[in-house]
Amino acid sequence: MAEDITSNSPAQVQPQLPFLPFALPDIGEEEIAEVVECLRSGWVTTGPKTRQFEQAFADYIGGGVEAISVNSATAGLHLALEALGIGPGDEVIVPTLTFTATAEVVRYLGAQPVFVDSDPRTLCIDPDAVEAAITPRTRAIMPVHYAGLACDMDAILALAARHGVRVVEDAAHAFPTVYQGQLVGTLNSDITVFSFYANKTMTTGEGGMVVTRDAALAKRVRIMRIHGISQDAFARYTSRTPAWFYEVVAAGFKYNLTDIAAAIGLGQLRKIDDFLARRQQLAARYTTALAGMPLLLPPDAPAGSSHAWHLYVIRLTDGAHVSRDELISGLSGRGIGTSVHFIPLHRQPYWRQTCALTPQQFPVAEAAYDAMLTLPLYTKMTDADQARVIDAMRELVS
Numbered sequence: 001m002a003e004d005i006t007s008n009s010p011a012q013v014q015p016q017l018p019f020l021p022f023a024l025p026d027i028g029e030e031e032i033a034e035v036v037e038c039l040r041s042g043w044v045t046t047g048p049k050t051r052q053f054e055q056a057f058a059d060y061i062g063g064g065v066e067a068i069s070v071n072s073a074t075a076g077l078h079l080a081l082e083a084l085g086i087g088p089g090d091e092v093i094v095p096t097l098t099f100t101a102t103a104e105v106v107r108y109l110g111a112q113p114v115f116v117d118s119d120p121r122t123l124c125i126d127p128d129a130v131e132a133a134i135t136p137r138t139r140a141i142m143p144v145h146y147a148g149l150a151c152d153m154d155a156i157l158a159l160a161a162r163h164g165v166r167v168v169e170d171a172a173h174a175f176p177t178v179y180q181g182q183l184v185g186t187l188n189s190d191i192t193v194f195s196f197y198a199n200k201t202m203t204t205g206e207g208g209m210v211v212t213r214d215a216a217l218a219k220r221v222r223i224m225r226i227h228g229i230s231q232d233a234f235a236r237y238t239s240r241t242p243a244w245f246y247e248v249v250a251a252g253f254k255y256n257l258t259d260i261a262a263a264i265g266l267g268q269l270r271k272i273d274d275f276l277a278r279r280q281q282l283a284a285r286y287t288t289a290l291a292g293m294p295l296l297l298p299p300d301a302p303a304g305s306s307h308a309w310h311l312y313v314i315r316l317t318d319g320a321h322v323s324r325d326e327l328i329s330g331l332s333g334r335g336i337g338t339s340v341h342f343i344p345l346h347r348q349p350y351w352r353q354t355c356a357l358t359p360q361q362f363p364v365a366e367a368a369y370d371a372m373l374t375l376p377l378y379t380k381m382t383d384a385d386q387a388r389v390i391d392a393m394r395e396l397v398s
Contacts, residue, residue, distance in 0.1 A: 022337040023199035026379040031267030038263040049259035053266050063186030065211045066218040073172045073195035073208035074101040075255035080168045080191040083220040086111050090139040095125040096344040097365040098144045102170050117362045127155035140166040145174035148308030166190045178306040185211045202268035204261040228252025278379045279309035289390045293397050294319030315371040330396040339374045
């Protein structure tokens with residue numbers, strides 16, 4: 001899932017070269033103006049900017065969806081599962097190759113995450129592994145659209161329909177990703193959750209969006225994101241007639257997005273097509289320049305689909321002269337930040353111990369982890385910045 005903890009700190013950087021971070025948000029004057037307007041309005045928590053952002057996002061996605069903003073994608077995933085009634089005794093299938101948030105929200109509800117391996121080509125969740133993991137206790141599948149490439153949603157949705165389970169898409173990496181002509185968020189899953197964390201394709205600093213066509217699920221998410229209260233503060237305080245009364249109808253959470261964050265999101269959303277075009281350009285340049293090196297490069301989307309290119313993840317192959325860790329160190333020494341997406345959850349102490357996981361259960365994710373790293377890719381990256389990365393890769397890998 002989306003929120004990854006990455007160090008961009010340079011190690012032994014050549015002093016004459018500026019440090020290139022692994023990721024950098026692209027905030028401009030449009031976002032700053034939106035925030036200033038918000039601050040001057042006197043309404044800074046969930047209010048008019050948030051509603052405007054939600055409507056703009058729903059309009060962009062299309063397909064008759066409702067969009068509910070939240071303060072993180074983690075919160076959105078939690079609310080999604082809660083709205084579906086997931087609870088103790090239930091199982092939810094998740095990939096091991098993801099950020100811990102994908103699995104931890106299952107535990108928030110007292111349910112059990114069931115970890116499965118990845119497709120060796122795409123590193124998205126493997127539908128065959130999903131099918132093998134389904135039991136009578138399975139209530140939901142949570143596919144993660146890895147790095148910005150959509151999972152095999154036809155296979156996953158067919159499995160869900162056949163076994164009577166729900167589907168919540170972790171789309172933290174996948175805005176705007178197209179799957180077979182449809183934007184992720186408009187497929188036939190129950191709920192889709194996007195992330196606007198600082199390193200995503202667009203950002204609100206922290207934040208996320210829950211998207212669904214199901215009016216009942218949308219209503220439940222809205223109530224539960226603000227303390228289980230039947231009417232939000234904006235509706236109460238902007239009414240021309242006294243509207244002080246409200247009812248607490250459930251033990252909810254404090255997951256609402258602020259107007260300040262939504263103001264940033266409005267500026268970012270207007271630029272998303274330009275952001276996507278630049279990411280596609282950078283990814284294509286990497287793919288051309290790195291071809292022929294002892295690397296497994298990320299696949300592009302098939303015809304009729306498109307890749308959001310949140311991440312550009314490479315894997316070293318047998319012909320490489322360095323290990324993954326040596327390559328990370330060598331790039332850092334040349335002033336280039338990288339990351340690893342992800343340390344599989346079966347390697348993390350909590351999940352390993354709690355769920356009795358072993359590397360042998362996940363051969364694809366295990367092999368990928370040992371060989372993978374994520375190269376810098378962000379819209380403010382210049383062609384000269386990227387040339388530095390490519391030149392360093394040629395020097396270190398070939």
